[in-house]
Amino acid sequence: MSTQTPVPDPSTLPEARPRAMHDMGGVSKFMCDAVDVEPHALDEFDREVDAIRGLLGAKKVMSVDELRRGIEAIPEGDYLRLSYYQRWIRSITDNMLAKGVFTEAELRAALEDTK
Numbered sequence: 001m002s003t004q005t006p007v008p009d010p011s012t013l014p015e016a017r018p019r020a021m022h023d024m025g026g027v028s029k030f031m032c033d034a035v036d037v038e039p040h041a042l043d044e045f046d047r048e049v050d051a052i053r054g055l056l057g058a059k060k061v062m063s064v065d066e067l068r069r070g071i072e073a074i075p076e077g078d079y080l081r082l083s084y085y086q087r088w089i090r091s092i093t094d095n096m097l098a099k100g101v102f103t104e105a106e107l108r109a110a111l112e113d114t115k
Helices: 044-058 064-072 076-081 084-099 104-113
Strands: none
Touching (some): 044 064, 064 084, 084 104
């Protein structure tokens, strides 16, 4: 019986995996930015998005884990451009489309109705 520890495949090591956009720890361009720790009021959009997420969770349509995974899947350019709650609504929308809760055509029509 061998007592040698198997050598891991280098491609499976954490440092060999690509960094996800939301994983900003140690990224030099973010290391010197001050973190805004001051409390701030939520605007109407923020409160509405939070309420939508709460309803979807209460109805067991979408979990917090699905919200998080959806946010983590947002492409880097969009992730950096979007605000905190804009990322939430993007994730919610993507999840609802993927689950067939509504179609892209239905979404487009609803957005047209708001103009």
